Amino acid sequence: MAHDFLARLGIDAINNGAATKGGFIETTGRVITITSPGTGEEIAKVRLANLQDYEKVVAEAHAAFVKWRMLPAPARGEIVRQMGDAMRKQKDDLGRLVTLEMGKVLSEGLGEVQESIDMADLAVGMSRQLFGLTMHSERPGHRMYEQWHPMGIVGIITAFNFPNAVWAWNAMVAAIAGDVMIWKPSLKAPLTAIATHKICDAVMTEHGFGGVMGLIIGDDADVGTTMINDRRLPLISATGSCRMGRIVGEAVAKRLGRSLLELGGNNAIIVHKDADLDLALRGVAFGAVGTAGQRCTSTRRLFLHQDIAEEFTSRLVAAFKKFPIGDPMESGTLVGPLIDEDAVQTFLAAISTIQEQGGEVLCGGTRVDRPGSYVVPAVVRANVDLPVAKEETFAPILYVFTYSDLSQAIGFQNDVDQGLSSSIFTDSFRASEPFLAHSGSDCGIANVNIGTSGAEIGGAFGGEKDTGGGREAGSDSWKAYMRRQTCTLNWSKDLPLAQGVTFDI
Numbered sequence: 001m002a003h004d005f006l007a008r009l010g011i012d013a014i015n016n017g018a019a020t021k022g023g024f025i026e027t028t029g030r031v032i033t034i035t036s037p038g039t040g041e042e043i044a045k046v047r048l049a050n051l052q053d054y055e056k057v058v059a060e061a062h063a064a065f066v067k068w069r070m071l072p073a074p075a076r077g078e079i080v081r082q083m084g085d086a087m088r089k090q091k092d093d094l095g096r097l098v099t100l101e102m103g104k105v106l107s108e109g110l111g112e113v114q115e116s117i118d119m120a121d122l123a124v125g126m127s128r129q130l131f132g133l134t135m136h137s138e139r140p141g142h143r144m145y146e147q148w149h150p151m152g153i154v155g156i157i158t159a160f161n162f163p164n165a166v167w168a169w170n171a172m173v174a175a176i177a178g179d180v181m182i183w184k185p186s187l188k189a190p191l192t193a194i195a196t197h198k199i200c201d202a203v204m205t206e207h208g209f210g211g212v213m214g215l216i217i218g219d220d221a222d223v224g225t226t227m228i229n230d231r232r233l234p235l236i237s238a239t240g241s242c243r244m245g246r247i248v249g250e251a252v253a254k255r256l257g258r259s260l261l262e263l264g265g266n267n268a269i270i271v272h273k274d275a276d277l278d279l280a281l282r283g284v285a286f287g288a289v290g291t292a293g294q295r296c297t298s299t300r301r302l303f304l305h306q307d308i309a310e311e312f313t314s315r316l317v318a319a320f321k322k323f324p325i326g327d328p329m330e331s332g333t334l335v336g337p338l339i340d341e342d343a344v345q346t347f348l349a350a351i352s353t354i355q356e357q358g359g360e361v362l363c364g365g366t367r368v369d370r371p372g373s374y375v376v377p378a379v380v381r382a383n384v385d386l387p388v389a390k391e392e393t394f395a396p397i398l399y400v401f402t403y404s405d406l407s408q409a410i411g412f413q414n415d416v417d418q419g420l421s422s423s424i425f426t427d428s429f430r431a432s433e434p435f436l437a438h439s440g441s442d443c444g445i446a447n448v449n450i451g452t453s454g455a456e457i458g459g460a461f462g463g464e465k466d467t468g469g470g471r472e473a474g475s476d477s478w479k480a481y482m483r484r485q486t487c488t489l490n491w492s493k494d495l496p497l498a499q500g501v502t503f504d505i
């Protein structure tokens with residue numbers, strides 16, 4: 001099938017896997033083939049970068065940093081504004097590429113690019129608001145203040161499921177902060193990274209700042225390992241699985257670098273007895289099967305109050321049975337494919353484990369007999385102690401549990417290793433407040449009458465426990481990309497010491 005947008009986005013039959021000042025480098029690593037999860041068709045190939053290419057990208061990034069940091073932050077913001085506009089112009093093509101390469105339905109593919117554009121807009125505003133505080137010194141004739149400086153080269157590691165927006169969460173903010181970056185995208189969705197890079201780097205290059213946006217597409221074993229251990233990269237921001245985050249976090253901590261981790265979730269929705277069930281049904285449905293259950297914010301567990309459990313479960317199962325599953329490019333499709341065959345096998349293995357452990361599969365749980373990696377989303381009824389429900393299976397499986405007491409439901413909800421997103425559906429203040437109180441949800445995101453996924457970029461995004469503790473996007477996320485400096489200035493003729501210490505010579 002011809003996809004005209006590939007040429008418009010600069011995707012060739014074989015693409016180089018590294019870019020820096022002056023564009024793409026002739027890479028010499030192994031060649032990988034990218035196929036569309038929706039059809040199994042080959043889209044294009046990528047020749048991976050090796051360590052020599054990585055060295056070139058780091059050297060150019062460093063040279064670019066020395067220049068870029070001297071540009072005043074609002075002027076950096078103006079260039080970021082133009083990057084946002086460049087993505088706006090190619091939103092349709094880029095959104096289609098996300099859908100073709102990753103398999104999310106087109107409305108979500110376009111939504112993802114919109115999320116990047118929104119990030120650019122947010123970062124433009126931030127570029128004029130990199131505020132520091134002033135303090136009163138305890139010493140006469142002294143003044144104290146804090147200021148924020150760029151850090152240097154930021155390593156950005158992204159997952160396949162948001163191959164465009166998660167980079168933008170980091171890149172747009174890092175750029176206004178005065179940092180330069182090296183992006184290592186997932187090998188499962190590198191074409192979106194190549195296209196995104198081309199659009200944004202063209203703007204940087206036009207302004208004489210080639211090298212600010214580095215791209216390295218390589219294996220974890222060489223490029224990835226070198227990158228996370230590289231002291232020249234003071235900050236590594238990684239979005240992906242808890243397993244990956246643990247490796248990154250440990251390596252970066254060992255060299256006392258800074259890491260920003262946004263990892264997996266095992267997100268739950270509580271539907272209380274007084275909830276608007278129509279609203280809850282829509283929220284649960286999008287949360288559980290949107291992006292075919294491959295968001296870190298996907299709804300994986302559902303706690304139903306016993307008074308509404310039976311009715312809600314039967315409505316849910318009826319809705320699940322009707323979801324249009326198919327080509328994500330076609331309008332009307334709600335459930336696209338999983339990313340690849342491995343993901344299908346993981347889904348099927350989880351279904352077998354559920355049955356072995358005594359869970360009841362109420363619907364779905366099978367693969368769809370057609371080319372591409374399609375599965376039928378599953379609803380599973382189980383006891384809260386079902387062991388497999390404690391794990392994040394990156395696929396559309398929704399575990400349904402029943403509760404009688406709200407505080408018990410909140411306890412169940414918190415009783416997993418991850419702490420990303422959570423929701424309650426209720427019409428009562430007396431139910432939502434305990435959920436939002438400090439003794440309520442332990443997640444980074446807590447919503448009322450909204451599902452667990454689909455967060456706006458204006459709020460800090462991330463969570464606690466095995467989710468890694470980092471926050472990306474949101475109002476003050478720029479602080480993660482800058483170093484803080486405290487300055488004390490003495491304009492008196494004396495040199496008093498703090499804490500009343502005397503040292504007369």
Ligand code: UN1
Nearest residue numbers: 162295296297453454455
């Ligand atoms: C992710 O799945 O890694 O809140 C990111 C959401 C999106 C971002 C998801 N805005 O679902």
